[in-house]
Amino acid sequence: LAMSATTAIAVAPASASATSRLPTIKVSMVPKLLGLAVFEANDQGAKQVAKKLGIDLTYTAPATASAEGQVAIFKAEIAQHYNVITTSSNDPTVPAPVLQEAMKAGIQVVTYDSDVPSARDFFMQDTAYNTIGSALIDAVEKFTGPKAQIAIMSSTADATIQNAWITAMKTYIAQKYPGLKIVTIGYGQSIESVSLSVAEGIIHAYPHLKAIIPIDSNAVPGTAAALTDLHMAGKIGDFGIGPPKESRAYFANGSLQALFLWDEIGQGKLDMLMARLAYEGAHGAPECTAKTPPANPTPSQWCGIRTNYAKVQSFSGASVGLPGTYTVSAAPNKVTGATKNTVIYSTPLEFTKANYLRYNF
Amino acid sequence: MSLSATSPLGTGPAAKAPRAQTAGRQEARWVATVAVLLVALLAYFCIAVPDFRDLGVSGILGLSEQFLFTGLIALGEALVILTGEIDLSTGAMSSLSGIVMAALWQQGINIWLAVVLALIISALGGAINGLFVTRFGIASLLVTLGTQFIFGSVATAVGGNAPPYNFPKAFVRLAGTGSVGPIPNELISFAVIAVVVWLLVARTRYGRGLVLIGYNRAAARYAGVNVQRTLFSSFVICGVLAGAAGIFVSGYYNAARDDIGNSLLLPAITVVVLGGVDIFGGKGRMSGVILAVFLLGFLDQGLLIRGNSSLTATMVEGIVLVLCLMLKIALDRRAGVRLKESLQRRFGSARRAAVLPDT
Amino acid sequence: MPLLLVRNKGLRSQGPAATRGHPDRASGGDVDRRPRVGTPRVGTRYEGRSLTKSFDGATVLSQVDITFAPGEVHSVVGENGAGKSTLLKIMAGIYQPDSGQLVLGEERVGGLSPRSAQQLGVYLVPQEPALMQSLSVTENLFVGILRRGRLHFNVDWRSMKQEASAYLDRVGLDVDPEVRAEELSIAQQQLVECARALVHRCTVIYFDEPTSPLTAKEAGTLFEVMKNLRADGYTLGFISHRLDEVLAISDRVTVLRDGKRVSTALRSEVEGPSLVKAMVGRELTGRERVRPPFDATGRKEMLAVEDLTSEPSFAGVSFSVREGEVLGLAGLVGSGRTEIAETIFGLRPSDRGTVRLEGRRLEHRSPRACIDAGLVYLPEDRARHGIFADVEVERNVTAGVIPHLARYGPLVKPVAERDLAKQATDRTGVRMASLDTLIKALSGGNQQRAMLSRWLLAAPKVAIFDEPTRGVDVGAKDDIYHLVAQLAEGGLACVFISSELSELAITCDRVIAMYEGHVVGELSGAEVTDANLGSLIVGAHTI
Amino acid sequence: MTTLPTPAAAPASSGGPIALAGRFGDIVLGLLRRREVQLIVAILGLFAICSALHPQFGVPSNIAFILADSVTIMLVSVGQTIVVLGRGIDLSVSPILGIAAVSIGFPATASHLNIWLALLIALVIGVGLGIGNGVLVSVIGIPPIIATLATLTIYGGVQFIICGGYSVINVPAVYTNFGIATLLPGIPWLIVIGIGIVVLAYLFLTRTVTGRSVYAVGNNAEAAFRAGIPVRRILFTTYVICGLLAGLAGFIYLCQIGSATSTSGSDGNTNLYSIAAALIGGTTLIGGRGGPIGSALGAVFLSEALQAMISFRVNELWDPAGVGVLILIAVVADRQGSPVRHVLRRPFRQPAEVAK
């Protein structure tokens, strides 16, 4: 990456004595909806580190994936004087006014997984679009050979991330495997039963299909179930983006070749760290607002990565047990999909028949 | 010679007749009940939920921005339900109207013009419902069940991949998040519209006809009410109000979405029923509906602020609906609505005479 | 729960020989597989003792004693709201009395429901037949006691169909038992109700105003059925506002007034005038014309109907009415009178023909346009087309003049509305607690008065009254005749549709007779008599 | 149009050959006027057209898919039909389905619950929730549309609470195998079960006392009450049966989809599709007319039409609109059909007295 850190803020692993001095802050984690394994895994990770970071965590979400439902929750959280709201938004625009209202009320907003670009302090992007796109297509090509018909199963036509992934895949195919042809994109509406019927419809409609790429966590089991029902397991390749646990049965019966995803538990941890950092950046130690931040701040000097604090561009994940350094983007990047003030969480993990049992999300 | 003079019956002692059983009193009592419940609810939240109390007057009024669009839909829905019909397409209509407005604006049309055009589209949608109901004589439940799907799909199609957002400031302030002092603009708009609809139902000729149709459609026709036109226009008004709700929603969220209204239909019907409108038409008052908008809305918002999950809030609303209806049935029964009658009312066929074509 | 459920099958064979026509016999006395229905006991006395009932604090029946004896038709008469229907409904288990006892045969029964009453053999034929319109006649007959087949829970259609035909024969009804109820006429449906009572093995059968929707001829058929049942030892109760019917069919007559029993007497001991006096508590004017002969000279023609046609109901109908004239429209039920009136009033389309009001042609008629032009129509079916049952009297009365209620722009002024309603109801003498009373709480006669008030408010020039005295008691009828006379006196042109020839004779200046959708004759002045009308309407003297 | 399944046998034949020919014509016309026959014609017609235009549409696996896909909606809509015949409506079928699916799904994955026991539990849950609706409607007397609107939210909440944030995943193969097993190529077991239930429902409605009472109550509750039918008990029964079938549908859903979430049932629009199938099948919402066979065919037709839309690459966003149009066509056909019925039916019998 072109961007390099001018100053790395190393967040030292917090010792018990250090954390006790941190003021406890109220943080909420509002995923798209309740009951989805990936979000529950985030929650699991977040819970593991919350106490250490001095965070009083609330995990709540609407019953269905509705942006209005999230807005109602944000509105109530403003009234409840939360310090930081972290959310995976159901819509890039609908919650913007209320999140802006929250920011005006002095609440830091961190989005993860799904952004609200105009109303947040920071966004944690799951992974770079181009990385996951090329990883998928490489795996597909290995299965089908260079000339093949493939199809994509997405959630809805206006799902931002899915569309970005699709674009990334198309770009990569155009560059590297011109023989691959995306014949159709099916939309399963983020509902497993709908995904199932749509996938079966596609399999019937395209008898020469070689692979199918479900890129939404409901489309993955739906598509695999369709392949199983139609006795096409292994005849049509199935490579998707989604969590492995839901699809163990399909790895086992061969109707699913590979899944790509990031470590959701770790993502929950990083989300908490970013919440703390955002809070500290706004309210924290005076050093953080200084022109030149200290090179090695103590835990009591948690320095933020505030927007107006242009020099601070990366931080270490060590305090929550994540390896490496995370970089905050200063400007949008078409290839990775990062926008301003975005942290890209990780490169995708690949789950296959060989390793799927090791992951519990 | 006056007739009553020739007829001893005509001047018989009034005391002999059954005690006055007034519809008005029954309805007024329910409105009062809803008002009491609303006050009690607010009092409870103010006492028991510090975060709610801390919002202050303006903050509490501000909460209403969250549910007034449901209220707008409920007003129109109440109009239709008063005639004994129902409109299930209002939620989809809101989505459609918001998205049409946004799409037009994106095409470079002035936002206010776009608003007007979206309202016209909503009126047309309402007119389609009305047409099927009056001209083809199809039960509105069926018609609007069908058009609900259709409006929804059209909204999705119009919205395309990237529904528009970030409308002009003036529009967002007026329709969405602005306020005059502590009073949100949306509340002001709602108040104005609510008063107009209330007057329309309670005080105008049109409203008189509307309610009579709900009580007995055939008799209304024989009494000279233009049943077809009144029914038709009730669907159009309902469509326009749903469309207006869609525009307010879009303004409030500063974004349009093809499914933004879907979640508004059931709460709107709940509000109407909670407000005391009989689902079979005729009985009910707009004032009850208007109060119920706030009752249900504050219940929902208050529970969220109390720290309950939105799921709990919805469930509590369902339970409150059942309890309120049980209370209402108990009150009405005391007032003498007997089993036979309630059976007749619920299942009898006479009241639901088909719409005869006007000649 | 019923205290008494007779299950003894043996009793049936001991029943009086009078059961000769019983279908069970005809079909060879099949094994009865119905599990729950009691065996009929023809020859049962059924008694009500000091029955009291009130609704919402208003006492409707107080301390009424009545005995229905086997082999007798016992009529209950009284004004509207006297409590007749309430009494029979209590007897049939539809209402519960507040106090009092019911004694069937020798045993007390209590806590009746319609179902248990039927199991005991008591059935009420309601005024409006209440059949399941989309089900077959067979199913309607057996509803509630569907024959079970061998498997116990399944339905044995075959045996029921056979029986159905036998029962339909018994009530003189020649229809296919498979036909749906909605395809039958009202009279036929009434007979189906009657057959249903027999199917349910009911031996105590009540008829609540069965004849009001029927013609004299249809009523005659029903009376034949009733007489046969009486001869077979059934116990019959009957309500009617038509005293001639009551006198013709009854063996015993009970008079109710204001919820109290005034008298019970054998038919041989009562006669018309005394009965009326007992019911109303005063003498009525009787059968004399209620107004002086009409002089047409100098009177403007108000309504002129020319060649009005609406196939297949009626064709080529022409007539006119003058200012201050009462024109009668006579005919059998089904002769097309209501259709004519509804066509004139714009409720139905016409194929051709014109309607003129004061010489001006009324085009594109609708009820609203007609009312505004000064033409009103009092519908025949008050319950369905007239009243708004759950609405206050006030709004019922002003419903016809809604456009005239507006005072401030489009807004209605409540005070003005109340004044209007008050004037109009005073004029017709509606008896009610207040204008805020729900109209359904009024008796039939008072509801009809309220309807008349509605149309008086519209200040009409021409009024069509369709069966204005249907289901209205004698006293109220008398009032309505006088009201019509009074209105005509004031210059109103009236069209008076009635199936009761005698009331046409006393109210109308001129009568035209309809037969199968055509005008078949006209009588005026002294020619208007029951006898003349009677022969015209059956098509005997086509002119 | 919506001919009742009359228990009547054909009328005894009589008359000469002309009468016979006429009678044959009558029978054909009569059949064509039945919604069930129209639907079969529509299903076969659509199938013929689609198979002609699309090589993959007519293959056995696609047929099996269409049939299996329709089974859940079929079962729910048969239950819905029974409620609607009694002049009610049940808007809570989606969460009933969902609750049944998740409540057996969790023990099935966690402790390999026996499949038959699971089926039993699903049915018991359906009955229990149906009883809830029945109490609100027939005992308390809340209008059905409102009562079930309330239980829709309440049951939906219960489904969430049961899930507690987790989804049912990795349902054991015993279940999923059951979901995809076929009797013959193109004939999945599920459809056999579906047909079995439909036949039972048909027999129940036409051949049993309780079933006939449902029609009577839907036709005219007041008259039914007077005829001694226990109206409330019958209404109660309809909701219980509807719940039972929704519970069964939940079991089948779990077997078919192999997973269940806190929004299963609701997210697939089960409510509306079940009502739509009933309406398309000729059951009218005013009660007393229609039957389960029409609803089942309606469900198959819906499933086929949606599959056709997928095959011809119509964007999924138009699926709901397709359903909406089908509903409107069905109800307009009903309406427009009625004058035809009046013309075709046997001549109106004049009352006896009109004869001279």
Ligand SMILES: Nc1ncnc2c1ncn2[C@@H]1O[C@H](COP(=O)(O)OP(=O)(O)OP(=O)(O)O)[C@@H](O)[C@H]1O
């Ligand atoms: N369900 C009810 N609720 C309240 N009042 C009732 C009810 N049924 C009857 N009443 C009242 O009881 C009184 C007697 O009614 P009932 O129907 O027995 O009179 P009736 O003699 O049959 O009159 P009509 O000749 O008009 O049929 C009337 O004043 C009526 O308004």
Ligand SMILES: Nc1ncnc2c1ncn2[C@@H]1O[C@H](COP(=O)(O)OP(=O)(O)OP(=O)(O)O)[C@@H](O)[C@H]1O
């Ligand atoms: N359901 C029906 N289907 C077909 N024809 C009908 C039906 N009902 C009535 N008719 C016909 O319409 C004509 C007029 O009927 P209707 O009973 O309205 O006449 P009416 O003279 O007003 O009788 P009433 O004394 O009841 O007022 C008759 O020819 C009758 O046979």
Ligand SMILES: [Mg+2]
């Ligand atoms: Mg009576």
Ligand SMILES: [Mg+2]
């Ligand atoms: Mg008539």
